[in-house]
Amino acid sequence: xxxxxxxxxxxxxxxxxxxxxxxxxxxxxxxxxxxxxxxxxxxxxxxxxxxxxxxxxxxxxxxxxxxxxxxxxxxxxxxxxxxxxxxxxxxxxxxxxxxxxxxxxxxxxxxxxxxxxxxxxxxxxxxxxxxxxxxxxxxxxx
Numbered sequence: 001x002x003x004x005x006x007x008x009x010x011x012x013x014x015x016x017x018x019x020x021x022x023x024x025x026x027x028x029x030x031x032x033x034x035x036x037x038x039x040x041x042x043x044x045x046x047x048x049x050x051x052x053x054x055x056x057x058x059x060x061x062x063x064x065x066x067x068x069x070x071x072x073x074x075x076x077x078x079x080x081x082x083x084x085x086x087x088x089x090x091x092x093x094x095x096x097x098x099x100x101x102x103x104x105x106x107x108x109x110x111x112x113x114x115x116x117x118x119x120x121x122x123x124x125x126x127x128x129x130x131x132x133x134x135x136x137x138x139x140x141x142x
Contacts, residue, residue: 033080
């Protein structure tokens with residue numbers, strides 16, 4: 001997906017609809033990946049309304065067009081979605097509040113040569129770390 005002065009340019013071949021525009025806007029403004037339910041909640045706070053089933057269909061079409069990246073994290077298999085900024089990102093996930101913190105560097109880089117040396121072509125990977133964010137760590141000690 002292309003950018004025009006920081007704003008995402010609507011992809012060719014994807015009809016522009018109000019639900020798609022509002023979901024895209026919510027994802028563009030988010031600093032961390034969101035579940036479909038979180039997207040729905042943020043849409044409601046704007047005074048607009050989009051059915052949850054429509055949000056899932058929008059996210060599916062965005063994923064097909066590589067507008068969003070879908071990641072399944074957490075022990076419950078919940079899918080989260082983020083704008084595809086064409087940046088390789090991993091997350092640390094708080095086990096209490098489910099806050100996601102982006103990891104600046106990829107911990108897998110050191111392992112890639114070993115696998116490639118064994119004749120295995122890596123096409124992607126996912127790494128998640130679990131623990132407690134600062135706020136939840138403080139609450140846990142109290």
